[in-house]
Amino acid sequence: MQEYFQQLRDVIDRVGRDKSEEIWLSIEALCEALRDGGKILIMGNGGSAADAQHFAAELVGRFLMERKALPCIALTTDTSILTAVGNDYGFDEIFKRQVEALAEPRDVVIGISTSGRSNNVFHALTAANRIGCKTIGLLGRDGGSIASIVDLNLTIEEHHTPYIQTAHGAVLHLICDLLEKALFAPFDPSCPASPGKG
Template sequence: MKQQILNHLAEHQKAFDHLRSHMVGQIEAVADLMVGQLSKGHKILVMGNGGSAADAQHFAAELIGRFLAERRALPAIALTTDSSILTAVGNDYGFDQIFSRQVAALANPGDLVVGISTSGNSPNVLEALKIAAAGGVTTLGLVGRDGGKIAAVCDHVLCIPALYTPAIQEAHIAIIHILCDLIEKKMFGTGA
C-alpha cells in the first residue's frame, strides 16, 4: 500500500511540476480574460461529466459565493446541476446534447463557456463548445492528455498532459482555485 501511495503522489507531482514550469503564463492570461468578461457583466458557464461535473459546480460556487474574499457575487452557471433539464434533453435529444441545448439557450457573445474533460474528448462537452463557438461565444477547454478534440475547437486551452486521470483532476481543481484567487485580487484589490 505504501508504494501505491508513493505512486499516486509521484503522478500528482509530475502534473504539478508541469503546471509550475509551463502553464503559469497561460493561467494568468485566462484569469485576465475572465476578469475582462466578468467586469463587463458577462457570465461564465461551466460543464463536465463525473468528477469534472463536480469541478464545474465547485468553480461556479466559488464565483457566486466567494473564494477567499468578501465581495459581490459573480455570474456563473454550472450546466451540470438541473436534473430536469439534463433528463429531459437526454431523453428527448440524447446525452450528447445535454450541455449544447443549455449553451444555445443561455450563452451570449461576451460570455465564456468552459468545458472540463480529462480526456479532452467528452462528446457532450465538445458539442456544447462547438455551439458556443458558432454563436460567437468565447470558449475555454480545461483538458488533459493531448487535449483531444476539445482543444481543437476552443479559443483557449489549459491542458495537463498526463495520462493518469486523478492527477489531471487534481491539477484542474488547482487551476480553478488559482483562477478564483486571481479573479478576486484583480477585480476587488490586493486585499481581497
C-alpha cells in the same frame, strides 16, 4: 504512497511551469467578461461535473475574499433539463441546448474533460463559438478533439485520470484566487491579472 504523491507533485510542477501563460490569459478573459456584464458557463461529466459545480460555488459564493457575487452557472445541475434534453435529443446535446439558451457573445464558456473527447462538451463549446463566446478547455491527456476548437487550451498532459483531476482542481482554485484579486484587490502593476491589465 510516497511514489503516488511524488508523481502528483511532478504533474503539478509541470502545470505551473508549462501552463502559466494560458492560465493568465484565461483569467484575463474571465475578468473582461465579468467587467463587461457577462457571465461564465461551465460544464463537465462525472468528476469534471463536480469540478464545474465547485468552481461555480466559489464564484457565486466566495473563494477567499469578501466581495459581491460573480455570475457563474454550472450546466451540470438542473436534473429536469439534463434528463429532458437527454431523453428527447440524446446525451450529446445536454450542454449544447443550455449554451444555446443561456449564452451571449460577452460570456465565457468553460468545458472540462479529462480525456478531451467528451462529445457533449465538444458540441456545447462548438455552439459557444458560433454565438461568439470566449471558450476555454480544461483538458487532459493530449487535449483530444476539444483542444482544437477552444480559444484557450489548458491541457494537463498526463494520462492518469486522478492526477488530471487533481491538477484541474488546483488550476480552478488558482483562477478563483487570482480572479478575486484582479477584480477586487488594489491595483498591483506587477500582477498580469491586476485591474487594467486585461
